[in-house]
Amino acid sequence: MTNPADATTYSKTDRRGLDKEIWRLAIPAFLALVAEPLFLLSDSAIVGHLGTSELAGLGVAGVVLQTIVGLCVFLAYGTTASVARRIGAGDTSGALRQGIDGIWLAVIIGVVVTVPVMVLAEPLCRAVGAGDEVVGPATTYLRIAVLGVTPLLMMLAATGVLRGLQDTRTPLVAAVVANVLNIVLNVALVYGAGLGIAGSAIGSVIAQVLAAAMLTYVVVRAARKEGAPLRPDLPGIRAAARAGVALVVRTLTLRLALLATTYAVTHLAVGDQAVGLATHQIAFTLWTFLAFVLDAIAIAAQALTGRSLGAGDADETRAITARMVWWGVVIGVGTGVLLASVSPFLGALFTGDPAVRELLVPVVLVAAIAQPIAGVVFVLDGVLIGAGDGRYLAWGGVWTLVAYVPLVALVVVLGGGLVWVWISFAVGFMGARFVVLTLRARSDRWLVTGV
Structure with missing residues (x-):
């Protein structure tokens, strides 16, 4: 994720101290998100x-x-x-x-x-x-x-x-x-x-x-x-409002993508609609809960990235980003393995319908495989928000939506089932966000220091 030139800086960073700071911010943030x-x-x-x-x-x-x-x-x-x-x-x-x-x-x-x-x-x-x-x-x-x-x-x-x-x-x-x-x-x-x-x-x-x-x-x-x-302070309020427009667009594109996914599920020609919707609801509930874990790290990334850029230290920002991404991958792998291992048993916690339980297993496995990608996506999203790179995130959201909606629509047209909708979500939506965010993170355009 970082350039080779950043490796020396990264090795000099106090990883233990940085990790403590990350989790000092992330753990309370996670608990507040769950609340x-x-x-x-x-x-x-x-x-x-x-x-x-x-x-x-x-x-x-x-x-x-x-x-x-x-x-x-x-x-x-x-x-x-x-x-x-x-x-x-x-x-x-x-x-x-x-x-x-x-x-x-x-x-x-x-x-x-x-x-x-x-x-x-x-x-x-x-x-x-x-x-x-x-x-x-x-x-x-x-x-x-x-x-x-x-x-x-x-x-x-x-x-x-x-x-x-x-x-x-x-x-x-x-x-x-x-x-x-x-x-x-x-x-x-x-x-x-x-x-x-x-x-x-x-x-x-x-x-x-x-x-x-x-x-x-x-x-x-x-x-x-x-x-x-x-x-x-009217000028300050107007400045805050202008800065928020790009983040509103980003948020809107995320919600539209989720809406497109639900719309696709309701129009599937394969299987019973009620079974598909119930399974999708359970899977999405699990996905949302795990997203809280990753979003907590993203919140820490916002705070630490903004602080280091404000201090004028681009090298430290790179080091923090690298460590955050590492934690995103580690937690993504961990939650993915956990989700996959319990997938045969999750259905019984939510429903007595055997059809929903059976369909839930492959859908959850797709969600589990996508967790490491989600870990990187959430962290880099937080890093770029912390850097004030809202304009890029807004356009990135638009292009991600443009890539994803035709793909999930194609699944419906070709008669794919719920599992294929989730594959398109993991590959088309999360994959597109991964590409958009990692390309930006590799550049230096977002590393604007000072206030």
């Missing part, structure tokens, strides 16, 4: 006992909310990179000033989004697929839960600031506190107060507000300590 889906999972477990319509309504509203928040993940990623770069340059006050701009941008986006979603909640739920029985609970939940979008976006921005400051523990603490409070409030409001699905939405919003307040307080306290201004 995030627990919000919706705990809501589902509690609301599910109200009835099928309420549970389906929660799922529909959840799709709308997750789409909004997912497209704004740049508030965390972009802020991490810019703050870390300033920290590397020794400008802590400037780093926190940029972080405050990111939080203000989150507030602006949240306010702009909240009112239209509240007004258009019913048509949005119908657009996602809610029928007459489901649209009522879905609309009720969405109109209340969207009040939590602004605090959720503030959480993203504040988390990005703290990651840039090389702190991934505080976001973990906030995530744990918010999840515990969410469960307590959901039980109390849904059943104790008899508010039904509305109580679940209210409980989640309260928990999200508390978590946002915790994280924002930590950032504000640090800003005051360094003398960084807290008032909105």
Whole structure:
């Protein structure tokens, strides 16, 4: 992954110290990432006992909310990179000033989004697929839960600031506190107060507000300590927004690729559709969980890359990248071997349908083989985000999508089954991302030092 000229620099790097720093950042980040889906999972477990319509309504509203928040993940990623770069340059006050701009941008986006979603909640739920029985609970939940979008976006921005400051523990603490409070409030409001699905939405919003307040307080306290201004800075907010556009495009291309994969599964001519969709859902759930492990390393890569480039040390950045990629491959191989070894037994954990269990084995084996590739992809994605190379990532995402969509469409046209869809995902999508990212990593164009 590195050039031969970098080998000397890499050998002089304190690998043990670097590894400790990587895992100091990655382990809390992983635990916080795992905690995030627990919000919706705990809501589902509690609301599910109200009835099928309420549970389906929660799922529909959840799709709308997750789409909004997912497209704004740049508030965390972009802020991490810019703050870390300033920290590397020794400008802590400037780093926190940029972080405050990111939080203000989150507030602006949240306010702009909240009112239209509240007004258009019913048509949005119908657009996602809610029928007459489901649209009522879905609309009720969405109109209340969207009040939590602004605090959720503030959480993203504040988390990005703290990651840039090389702190991934505080976001973990906030995530744990918010999840515990969410469960307590959901039980109390849904059943104790008899508010039904509305109580679940209210409980989640309260928990999200508390978590946002915790994280924002930590950032504000640090800003005051360094003398960084807290008032909105319009040029800084506009700069943060412009920098985020490229990452929005990158995120959008990733989501479109996943949507194309699901669309292909629903249109397969081979086998029972329900069996295929159920198998795909289980396999994708496993893939997503393992992605949290790799994404945690990518978060560490964002913070460390931004810091070293901000310090003006391109050689150290190369060394960090090489070590990160090594860990990505090692973990990818490890998770791949583990996934392959348990593939015959995983189906029993999710379903009693023998057809799904049988089909799941080859699909999981394909996912297992792709894990080392995913390890490199996730790490280099984090490195380039940390380097502020969003424009390249956006175009890389577009070209990856252009390469992948015709391939997965061809699988459907030729009558391939679910296994072939996953092979096209591993080879076409992950393979294309691997090529796009490694080509960039081998060049020097992303190694822009300073602030």
